[in-house]
Amino acid sequence: MPKVLNYTPAWLSKPNPGHEIFVPSAKQSDSSSLLVGSNGKRNAKPGPRRTIAQRGTEVFIAVGKEIRWADLVYLKEAWEDKQQREKSSGKGKDTDSQYGDNHAQGYRTIKTTVADDIRQLIISPNANYLAILTTHTVHIAILPEPSHLTAPDTGPMKLKTYTLGPTTHVTSQSGIVSALWHPLGVNGTCLVTVTEDAVVRVWELSTADRWSFDRPTLAIDLKKLADGTSADQDFGASGSGMNKGFSPDSFEMEVASACFPARGSGGWSPMTLWIAMREGDVYALCPLLPEKFSPPPTLIPSLSVSIVAKIATIEDDPEVSQKSKLLAQQQLAWMSDIDMQEPVYIEASLGEPAAEVYNRPSKPGRIPKLQGPFDFDLAPEESEDELDSLLSDIYVIGPKVDGDELMLGEEDELELDDGDNDAGLSMGIVCLSASSGRVSICLDLDGVEAQWLPRSKSKTSRFIEDEDPPSLLTFQVLDTLRDGEVWDGNWPMFSLDYDSRYSFYITDTSSITFMSLTPWVFRLESELTEGTAGTDFRVELLAKGQNTIRERIYTQKADDRSSPLAASTLIRDPDLGCFLLTATPHGPISVSFEAPDFEYDLIRRSRSPTYDSEPDKPLTLYEPRPVYQPAHSFEESSALPSLLEKLRHSKYKRLLKEEVRLSPATLTIMTDAHKVLSEETHRIGTAAAELFRRCERLQIELRNQIQKANDVANRVEAITGTDFDDEEPAMTNNEVLEQRIQAAKDNQKKITERIERLKKLQSKGTNRELSDKEKAWIDEVALVESKITDKGEDAPEGNGKEPWSRYAEVMSLKEDLLEQAKELAVAEEPVASPNLKIPSEIRKAKIAQVMSLLDRETALVEGARSRLERLSMA
Structure with a gap:
């Protein structure tokens, strides 16, 4: 849990420019008051509010129909410079300062052509496109460099924008719930839009081709796809003349949100679109790819290895169903199409290697099968509150990339994109939020793989009816709202954390909650990989225990529902620190966190030798709390x-x-x-x-x-000892402190010596039983001793002799051979048999052979004796 240091700083509060860029102007307030009904409230349909987009230290804020741009570092430094000048000269204006009115400013107002209030701002991965979403329309803005936005003129400016689908995303059609930049898009130019009526569209944008903004390259109607049985059917979205009548599918398949896992996830995750329906169902669409896609370096090799290994495993296994074998053949055909291609290398963003671009395989088909609805195993009992089953957002964490398995047998090491991939869970995690504040954390044990519908004349069509629906295992269910904070217009949203992909923030109408899965994710992975005794028991404890960190970090008045919080944005910068930024229609709200310890270490290592260290900050004796802001009712004009x-x-x-x-x-x-x-x-x-x-x-x-x-x-x-001295102290405070510290050190030394003496006495007076290893060592020593020394006992029966008996035999042989050698030496002179003569060379060779045998036996005896001496000394 990050430690909260403080809340909204002064440079984001009234009456500074940092606050004014988050609130509407006077003209906007007057025009919005005309839209208020007789009951004084807007009848706006609940939905996601992601009105803050980030690009480094820059933020884009949607305020009504306008977009405000600001450089937070500039705003902070300008406020600090102003405070310093006011303290030094007592005047608030100084034209010589670089932050003066006649110099470049760090905030601008961007005019748009939208017809309704902006609900979402989604910035592209390369931070060069900005998707501007209202309830029914999408506009794509081309973002310029920060130097073009920073100018002395703070007046409104216009960006070059394109209307996405001018005949598709219009007010007369269904509303838009999600706009996602595809993780595998070429240089982040592929946008996927999902509408309320469960239609998914893939747009491959190019500023050189204006038609790319008019028509999608792929459009899929999920309601048709859910009932589809053959890939030859038409699953495209219907035109403007579609039937708007009521049907069970239109009610049960009303989309609440959609998401892609991160680009660096393992398996099929980067090309899997997860869709959460408002009524509680979850679907997956895999593989969903644009016509041209750019995978990370690990994706194609990992999929190729897994598909080949899967086919080799199930090909000759009679227990595997025929449907699984045919599905594996489909995946092999899909991968073979990619392997036959020669990738095209194009320039990537600055500092990145050239990107490999592949064409989408044409076989088995470009439209995948819709997998779902997923069954929730171990799901809690149905609640009486209908809001518990109304989903609002979905966040999917893909499995890690197994780099060791991928690079098995390879000489070169592969660098992974994300730091969490090599240390994470080998299965996907699906997090669902409901309007009641309930968060469900589910595990994807089986893993979503690519699937396609068969052709009409294919033999795989007969296996469609026998397949089981996919399932998700409900691991934990947590609540983030209190009873008085739940209402039907609430729409909780997930926001990613910058430290780990296993931690996130949940922002609803009136509160922000931090949740982290790290306490149990890595423990669960170790239990699943090692598989030691007691794994089932420990996994059950993980599931039943409240191991997920859940902490409320901000709360505003629950009854003030006219000021909902926007989705949180996490910013980490050396000049700004670590903080969370959100906003209401009446101003910004931020929460500053303490920076991790490793950041301080990196800062210390990068400092120059001549750097003057900053003074230590004083000890905080207070709990941080939000600064009181007067209610916006005091500032509203009367109607x-x-x-x-x-x-x-x-x-x-x-x-x-x-x-x-x-x-x-x-x-x-x-x-x-x-x-x-x-x-x-x-x-x-x-x-x-x-x-x-x-x-x-x-x-x-x-x-x-x-x-x-x-x-x-x-x-x-x-x-210091000055609380009970009535007279003047005989020693100074320093002397008193040094004396007390020395006394504490002496006392500690005495206690340590006493503990050592007690340990020695305890070791002498305690007769504890020998361990199994000690008993085995004693038996081994006795066995070696019995083999080396003769204790007068009978030799054990066996094929070989003991070393001590062999030693005695060698000694006796030595004596006999010495006697024979002496007799041979005496017998050199011819005495009785003059005809018997032995050559001297033979005699010398025999004697040398005997002496070598004696030396060898002597060495063996000496070695055995030295080993026995070492054992006895040990």
Whole structure:
């Protein structure tokens, strides 16, 4: 869990430019007030609000129909420069400063051509395109370099934009729920849009070809595909004349969200589109590829190895179903088409190697099979609350890439894209969020693989009815909202963390929650790979225990539903630090975190020898809390003047100049005025009550801070010894502290010596039993001793002799041979048999042979004796 240091800083608060870029202008506020109904609330359909896009330290914020651009580093440094100048000269303006009004500014307003409020901003992987989404339309903006956005003129500017699908994504058609940049798109130029009516479209954008923005290269109607039985059927999206009548499919297959796993995931994950339906069903579409795609270096080799290994395993196995074998053959044909291609190398982004571009295989087909709906194993019982089953967002973490298995037998090492891939879970994780705040964490044990529908005349069509639906294992179910915070317009959204792909943030209407799966992901992977005794028990403990980190990091008033939070954006920069950024229609909200320890180490290593270290920060004795911001009700203009202006142009304008009389017309006017005034007075009264409560809370917190400071002062005085000395101290504070530290060291030394003495006494007085290893060592020593020394016991029966008996035999042979040698030496002189003569060469050879045998036996005896001596000494 990241440690929260503070909340929204001063340079993002009123009245600084960092706050103004997040709020609408006065003209926008007046125009938006005209859209408010008689009940004072917008009847907007709930949906995702991703109104903040990030490019390094730059942010793009959607405010109504406009986009605000800002460089956060510039805004922070400009505010710090202004504060420094005010302290030094007492004047807030200085034309000589680089942050003055006549110099380049770090914020701009970007005008768009959208007809409705912007709901989502999705930036491309290479940060050169920006997808601008309303409820029904999509616009693609070409982002310029930061130097072109930074200019002394802070007036509105226009970007070059293209309307995506001018006849497809229009107000008369279904709304758009997700727009995703395909992970395998060539230089991040492939966009996938998913509409509410379950239609997936793939757009391969190119500024050189304007037609690429008009028509998608692939359009799939998931409702048709779910009922499809043959690849020869037409699964394309219907035109503008499609039937809008009610059907069970249109109700059950209303899309809530869709997502791709990360580009560096293993297996088929980078080309798998996961779709979460509003009613709770989950589907997968694999492989979903554009006509030209650019895979990472590990994708094609890993898939090739897995497909070949799978075919070799199941080809001759009679227990494997015929459907599985035919599916493996389809995957082999798909991979063979890629292997036959020669990739085209194109220039990638700056600092990246050249990208390999492949064409989408034409066999078995370009439209994959729709897998699902998935069955949820071990799912909790159905709740009485309908919001528990209404899904709002989906986040899928792909399996890790097994680099060791992939590069088995290869000499060159392969560098992986992501750091988490080599240390993670070898299966996918599917996270689902519901409108009630419930988060379901599921494991994809089987893994989603590529599947296609068979041809109409193919023999695989007979196996379609026998297949089992895929399933997901529900690992944990957690709640992120309290009872009073749940309402039907809530739409929780996932936001990725910058530290690990196994941690994320969940942003709903009124709160932000941090969740991390790292406490159990790596433990589960070790249990599954090692497979030691007791694995089932330990895995069960992991599943039943609350191992997932869940921490609420920000909460605003739950009843203020007119100011929903936008999806959080995580930013990490040396100049800005680590913080989370979100926004409401009334201003930004940020939460700053403590930087990890390894970042401090990298900073220290990169510093120059002449760097002057910064002073240590003081110890924080308070808990961080959000700074109080006055309620926006105090700043809203009254709607009563607009009501009076409306009455002046109505049929009741005569009554405004006459005396008040009791009549139906007067009652109508008074009723309308009462509606406006009652709502405004209620908002102002609620805001004033909140201000009063904050003032009381401020007094309580001030007393607590004074009490904590007093406790710290008493502890310091107790350490220095100045709390009980009535007379003047005989020693200074330093001397008292040094004396106490020395006394503590001496006491520690005495305690250590005493512990060592107790350990020695305990080892002498304790007669503990010998371990199995010690008993085995004793038996081995006795066996060696019995083989070397003669204890007078009978020799054990066996084919060979013991070493000590062989030694005795060798000694006896030595004596006999010495005697024989002496006799031979004496017998050299011819005495009795003058005719018997032995050549001297033969005699010398025999004697040399005997002496070598004696030396060998002597060496064996000496070696056995030295080994026995070593064993006895040990």
